Amino acid sequence: MAVDQQAGKETSVPWYGRAADDVAREFGVPIEQGLSADQVQRRLAEHGPNRLAGGKKESAVAAFLRQYRDFMQIVLLVAAVVNQLVTREWGTTLVLAGLTVFNAVIGLRQEAKAEESVRALAQMLKTVARVRRDGQAVEVDAEQLVPGDIVLVEAGNRVPADGRICVAATLEIEEAALTGESLPVGKSPDPVPGRDVPLGDRTCMAYMNTSVTRGRGEMIVTATGMGTEIGHIAHLLAGTEADKTPLQKQLDSLSKIIATIAGIALALVVLIGLARGESFNTLFITGVALAVAAIPTGLPAVVTALLSIGTQEIARRNAIVKRLPAVETLGSTSVICSDKTGTLTLNKMTARELAIPGENRFTVTGEGYRTEGEIKHVGGARLDLDPYLLPMALCADAVLDGENLIGDPTEGALIVLAAKGGLDLAETRRAYPRIAEVPFDSDYKFMATFHHMTSDAGAPVVRCYVKGAPDVLIARAASYRKPDGTVLPVTDANRHLATDANDRIAAAGERVMVVAQRDFDPAAFDPSGDLIGQVRDLTLLAMVGIVDPPRPEAKAAIAECREAGIRVRMITGDHATTAAAIAKELGIEGRAVTGTQFAAMSDEELLARLPELGVIARVAPEDKLRLVRLLKASGNVVSMTGDGVNDAPALKAADIGVAMGITGTEVSKEAAVMILTDDNFATIVKAVEYGRGLYDNLLKYLRFQMSTLVAYIAIFLVAGLLDIAAGTPLNPLQILWLNMVVDIPIAIALGFDDPTSGLMRRPPRPVGAPVLSATDWVRLCVLGAVMTVGSLWAYQIGFAAGGAVVGATMLLTTLSLFHLVAGLLSRDQLNTIFDRDAIPSVAQLRRYGFALLAIILVTLLDPLARIFGTTGLSLRLWCIAIAIALSLLVVEELIKLVLRRRHHRVPARPEAATVPGGTAA
Numbered sequence: 065m066a067v068d069q070q071a072g073k074e075t076s077v078p079w080y081g082r083a084a085d086d087v088a089r090e091f092g093v094p095i096e097q098g099l100s101a102d103q104v105q106r107r108l109a110e111h112g113p114n115r116l117a118g119g120k121k122e123s124a125v126a127a128f129l130r131q132y133r134d135f136m137q138i139v140l141l142v143a144a145v146v147n148q149l150v151t152r153e154w155g156t157t158l159v160l161a162g163l164t165v166f167n168a169v170i171g172l173r174q175e176a177k178a179e180e181s182v183r184a185l186a187q188m189l190k191t192v193a194r195v196r197r198d199g200q201a202v203e204v205d206a207e208q209l210v211p212g213d214i215v216l217v218e219a220g221n222r223v224p225a226d227g228r229i230c231v232a233a234t235l236e237i238e239e240a241a242l243t244g245e246s247l248p249v250g251k252s253p254d255p256v257p258g259r260d261v262p263l264g265d266r267t268c269m270a271y272m273n274t275s276v277t278r279g280r281g282e283m284i285v286t287a288t289g290m291g292t293e294i295g296h297i298a299h300l301l302a303g304t305e306a307d308k309t310p311l312q313k314q315l316d317s318l319s320k321i322i323a324t325i326a327g328i329a330l331a332l333v334v335l336i337g338l339a340r341g342e343s344f345n346t347l348f349i350t351g352v353a354l355a356v357a358a359i360p361t362g363l364p365a366v367v368t369a370l371l372s373i374g375t376q377e378i379a380r381r382n383a384i385v386k387r388l389p390a391v392e393t394l395g396s397t398s399v400i401c402s403d404k405t406g407t408l409t410l411n412k413m414t415a416r417e418l419a420i421p422g423e424n425r426f427t428v429t430g431e432g433y434r435t436e437g438e439i440k441h442v443g444g445a446r447l448d449l450d451p452y453l454l455p456m457a458l459c460a461d462a463v464l465d466g467e468n469l470i471g472d473p474t475e476g477a478l479i480v481l482a483a484k485g486g487l488d489l490a491e492t493r494r495a496y497p498r499i500a501e502v503p504f505d506s507d508y509k510f511m512a513t514f515h516h517m518t519s520d521a522g523a524p525v526v527r528c529y530v531k532g533a534p535d536v537l538i539a540r541a542a543s544y545r546k547p548d549g550t551v552l553p554v555t556d557a558n559r560h561l562a563t564d565a566n567d568r569i570a571a572a573g574e575r576v577m578v579v580a581q582r583d584f585d586p587a588a589f590d591p592s593g594d595l596i597g598q599v600r601d602l603t604l605l606a607m608v609g610i611v612d613p614p615r616p617e618a619k620a621a622i623a624e625c626r627e628a629g630i631r632v633r634m635i636t637g638d639h640a641t642t643a644a645a646i647a648k649e650l651g652i653e654g655r656a657v658t659g660t661q662f663a664a665m666s667d668e669e670l671l672a673r674l675p676e677l678g679v680i681a682r683v684a685p686e687d688k689l690r691l692v693r694l695l696k697a698s699g700n701v702v703s704m705t706g707d708g709v710n711d712a713p714a715l716k717a718a719d720i721g722v723a724m725g726i727t728g729t730e731v732s733k734e735a736a737v738m739i740l741t742d743d744n745f746a747t748i749v750k751a752v753e754y755g756r757g758l759y760d761n762l763l764k765y766l767r768f769q770m771s772t773l774v775a776y777i778a779i780f781l782v783a784g785l786l787d788i789a790a791g792t793p794l795n796p797l798q799i800l801w802l803n804m805v806v807d808i809p810i811a812i813a814l815g816f817d818d819p820t821s822g823l824m825r826r827p828p829r830p831v832g833a834p835v836l837s838a839t840d841w842v843r844l845c846v847l848g849a850v851m852t853v854g855s856l857w858a859y860q861i862g863f864a865a866g867g868a869v870v871g872a873t874m875l876l877t878t879l880s881l882f883h884l885v886a887g888l889l890s891r892d893q894l895n896t897i898f899d900r901d902a903i904p905s906v907a908q909l910r911r912y913g914f915a916l917l918a919i920i921l922v923t924l925l926d927p928l929a930r931i932f933g934t935t936g937l938s939l940r941l942w943c944i945a946i947a948i949a950l951s952l953l954v955v956e957e958l959i960k961l962v963l964r965r966r967h968h969r970v971p972a973r974p975e976a977a978t979v980p981g982g983t984a985a
């Protein structure tokens with residue numbers, strides 16, 4: 065207890081100046097055991113969770129008042145006040161003021177929803193940390209770490225708290241977040257002498273939120289939460305402004321243009337009115353109502369709302385999108401570059417074949433990570449396999465817990481193979497502990513461990529066991545070991561035996577792993593020397609063929625991409641032959657090249673050959689980055705997957721960097737904008753599909769809003785000029801009723817419309833294309849014109865039948881019906897509304913039904929009619945209003961007919977084109 069309360073009190077010598085054991089003692093923790101559950105509980109209560117405090121929370125009143133900072137809200141409020149002062153007529157004043165409250169409540173609700181989705185996503189992105197507690201390595205939520213915890217880190221992890229390093233194997237950490245230095249710093253447990261040593265030079269410390277880029281290590285947590293170095297500067301990092309999406313930016317400028325046009329038109333309406341001798345007050349309120357209806361201030365906010373709801377929907381499809389703009393970009397993805405292992409395949413590795421130099425082939429039975437199964441010699445020979453299986457058991461970090469694998473699946477396949485051959489994994493590891501190691505890195509593609517052993521001749525040796533990619537290890541080999549124990553040199557004449565065996569196994573789509581060894585004189589061995597450099601002059605032991613079946617849903621997803629004009633490429637660290645075989649099985653088109661061949665080509669050459677490349681194997685991280693840059697330069701929207709530390713630059717460079725939620729490193733997740741919670745390729749395609757649907761719905765909404773807005777302005781201008789309805793065809797409350805009560809359900813129906821069928825049979829939307837094309841504008845003007853002429857004509861008919869009130873009611877009813885028809889028509893730009901797929905779902909019909917009800921009620925219900933200045937219409941007038949509104953449908957169908965003809969002549973985009981010749985290695 066006394067120790068616990070002392071924990072974390074740094075005495076005069078800083079942690080980095082003291083020996084690791086000393087620091088451990090200070091924290092009352094045995095390094096080999098870790099803290100006990102009791103200690104953790106107590107310390108958690110004392111120090112609180114390991115979390116950086118967020119910004120201050122805004123009060124509800126402040127949040128509500130903030131909604132009044134909007135320009136339109138201020139206009140409405142001023143209008144309400146002016147109206148009350150001038151006319152003393154409460155009805156309009158209350159409606160105007162009520163409208164601002166309504167807007168504020170909607171705004172608050174949207175903010176709450178967006179915050180909720182951010183919180184939900186943050187919850188899904190929780191960092192887990194590996195700690196040693198009560199003698200066991202366990203994974204815990206990083207927020208549960210306490211001072212004194214022993215944390216295990218490896219390449220790809222984010223350091224979850226501040227700590228004093230007590231074990232380091234080629235450990236390197238990138239500390240740019242704290243020190244600004246982007247080059248990783250080598251770490252070791254040795255104390256750093258001196259005081260006030262700058263952060264960047266404290267090589268025995270690791271700091272929260274920095275990234276492990278290489279190696280493996282253990283640290284004693286010295287500070288958590290706001291007590292960490294990053295905690296001290298956390299307040300400096302808070303409050304970064306979220307960036308606007310490309311669409312939002314376009315809409316911002318579109319809104320400004322429209323506001324200007326609407327402003328000029330409004331001024332004209334007022335001027336014409338004044339010239340006609342209208343009272344200023346009537347004109348003022350009409351102007352305000354028209355401004356509310358015609359100036360699309362809400363557009364960018366609607367986009368934000370739709371996008372943030374979109375992120376939740378996509379999360380339900382197993383992809384977490386971290387930034388809103390990405391949801392929008394997703395839909396225009398034209399190339400997906402995907403890893404193979406785990407994304408296109410299941411990453412359930414099972415060894416199927418064992419090959420030993422000297423033509424001894426074995427097949428392996430059994431499934432998954434179950435250790436039942438047999439290693440059978442194809443010729444029936446019985447051999448002592450232990451020398452070949454020992455490296456598989458020892459040169460691996462993975463452990464089996466029953467049938468569950470904890471660790472890397474490739475290692476899983478090898479340890480299961482060793483177990484099938486009769487080795488007791490735990491016992492073997494206890495008998496030959498590791499004295500040094502080279503952790504696996506996809507840069508050099510092997511892993512090595514060093515153990516005290518006895519040579520075949522009986523002498524004590526330090527033995528290095530290596531496992532890794534065949535091409536790499538064959539190149540580093542000097543000899544091979546035959547089953548009888550003889551070791552023969554690898555020569556230029558016999559090297560092909562090894563490469564032939566590799567090619568044969570790889571051609572079946574199997575991953576090939578090689579195990580090898582090298583002995584050192586124990587007296588001359590230096591465990592802290594250049595260990596990677598020691599992995600040479602190896603003796604080849606065995607080659608293992610491992611199957612990793614393709615994901616069943618990947619094939620269909622790839623076929624879907626082909627239809628959608630999205631090119632899929634496999635970018636893998638695996639061997640070219642293995643990759644090409646899997647690519648063929650999955651239907652990925654194009655030739656396979658290796659990273660080396662790729663790197664040897666000039667940019668021009670690559671650009672010319674890109675369309676025929678389908679698989680890039682044995683890639684280095686810099687190849688990925690170059691590929692992303694080239695593809696982007698040729699006008700593509702690139703989605704690139706990655707899981708390792710070194711993938712971060714390519715993930716950042718891609719339009720949509722995609723990280724793996726299960727197997728991906730923290731560093732890759734940080735660099736990516738999308739994280740797949742199921743690591744599955746098909747999920748990317750689902751997200752793209754959702755992105756397309758979302759963008760399409762935004763366009764539907766936008767088209768609807770624009771056409772109604774053109775009509776509002778035109779109706780007032782024309783009425784003023786031609787002296788129809790005394791220049792004010794709709795009173796302010798009618799405008800607001802139409803705009804808020806009738807239009808909102810239609811707009812919601814469009815924003816949340818079911819995806820248009822055939823979205824994934826269209827080519828991707830070109831980047832940077834304006835939201836509304838020239839054709840769109842022409843069409844909007846035509847539709848606006850039809851609505852204007854139709855509505856004013858309806859007024860005339862109504863006026864002739866029963867005077868001004870009937871005329872105004874006819875105009876309001878016809879224009880409202882026009883909006884309803886325009887809404888339904890905005891759902892598809894090309895296909896006719898009579899298409900069977902074009903019928904809205906029941907939920908959608910309910911929204912249109914609500915709008916229709918509003919249209920009917922405002923004339924039928926007496927109290928409403930009194931407030932809004934309407935009256936009941938005869939059946940004949942209703943029929944006329946409906947007939948006029950339907951004229952919009954006729955015009956739109958004609959436009960679609962013309963567009964359909966033109967559309968069929970548009971060719972597909974070049975990168976989308978399929979390559980003749982299919983897959984070839």
Ligand SMILES: Nc1ncnc2c1ncn2[C@@H]1O[C@H](COP(=O)(O)OP(=O)(O)OP(=O)(O)O)[C@@H](O)[C@H]1O
Binds near residue numbers: 403474637638
């Ligand atoms: N744990 C490991 N130890 C040693 N060598 C490994 C290990 N895992 C993979 N390898 C070798 O390194 C090569 C590259 O692995 P890397 O993880 O970079 O890519 P990959 O697993 O093949 O998959 P991806 O398609 O995701 O790039 C593999 O083909 C394999 O030969």
